[in-house]
Amino acid sequence: MGSSRQLRKQVIAFAPATISNLGSGFDVIGLALEKSGDYVVAERTEKRGVQLIGVDGDNGVLPRDARKNVATYVASAILKDLKPRFGVAITVHKRMPVGSGLGSSAASAVAAALAVNALLGNPLSKRELLPYAVEGERFVSDAGHPDNVSPSMFGGVIFIRDVKKLDVIQLPYPKKLVWVVVHPHIEIRTAYARKILPNKVPLAKAVLQWGNLGGLIAGFCLGNIHLLARSIEDVIVEPVRARLIPGFKSVKSAAMEARALACSISGSGPSMFALVTNQADAKRVGRAMQKAFRRAGLNSDLIVSRINREGACLVPCVGK
Ligand code: HSE
DSSP: OOOOGGGGGGEEEEEEEEEETTTOOOEEEEEEEEEEHHHEEEEEEEESEEEEEEEEEETOOOSTTTTTTTHHHHHHHHHHHOOSSSSSEEEEESSSOOSSSOHHHHHHHHHHHHHHHHHTOOOOOOHHHHHHHHHHHHHHHHSSOOOTHHHHHHHHHEEEETTTTEEEEEEEETTTTTEEEEEOOOOOOHHHHHSSSSSSHHHHHHHHHHHHHHHHHHHHTTTTTHHHHHOOOSSSSHHGGGGGGGTHHHHHHHHTTTOOSEEEEEETSSOEEEEESSHHHHHHHHHHHHHHHHHHTOEEEEEOOOHHHOOOEEOTTOOO
16 A cells, blocks of 8 residues: 555545345345435544544434444454554435435445545455445345345446356446436335244246246346346335335325336335336326325435436536
8 A cells, every 4th residue: 555645634425325135136136216315434544443524314213333334434444454553534415314214334344445445545355345335234234135235336227146256347328217216204114124024935936037037137238127127126125115114005096097007116215216108297296196195194305317427526526
């Protein structure tokens, strides 16, 4: 590693929010969204180790203790391995909802990894930073699922062939896709949403699910929007998690009646996403979904986004 005098004193990294699972791909597929996400500032300090200077944009719900926050957890893991002759102070600016199913902890983990790496002179590639971010996910949700951190890191649509070896594949995708995400104002803890899932899956259901996942991946690769849309069908996880989301059934029906091409739960919820191909459809579908949530007693936020190609970046991000 170069002398610390040549290194930057402060860097800011951005990592985007993500939609994972996409119906049939529990834990193995996800995509990055534009705009929403986390900014992490990393500053070099004389004092060794990692300090957490502050967190904002989270309504005070995230840990302020550096031993419990995912961003500082990831930063500490990187410092422990790379042993620079300085410490790092971290500030997290959250610009996305927490506990929403949009990969909030993943965005913090990825932005922290990228920022600390830049402060150290970029010794690691994004691929080498990925396991640190996955460990961050394990730290906060008891499961090292890579389907939020991977698209947040690399951008685009990412398929993870092997979640242990982190065999991650960036898929091509049709440029017309527009994602409508509605975030109702309740929180679902990922750890709980995972705990209620079955350990065993009947073979007949597994066959339907891997048929759909194959269709989803083929749809992305072939640019066949109707194939990918009809493959956003989850016969294993969605039926169990639906009951955690008030109004789930009517929100999904409202999206489909408003001519969405597909609709499912984003990650572990409570956000729900729908797929459309233009802004006018996005507006109509988003309105219908929000109205259905309101009828179930929930206010919500609406995010309409295309796919973020670049993933995590150092601010100012180039190519945006
Ligand atoms: N694949 C993970 C899950 C994503 O569904 O539990 C968590 O956001």
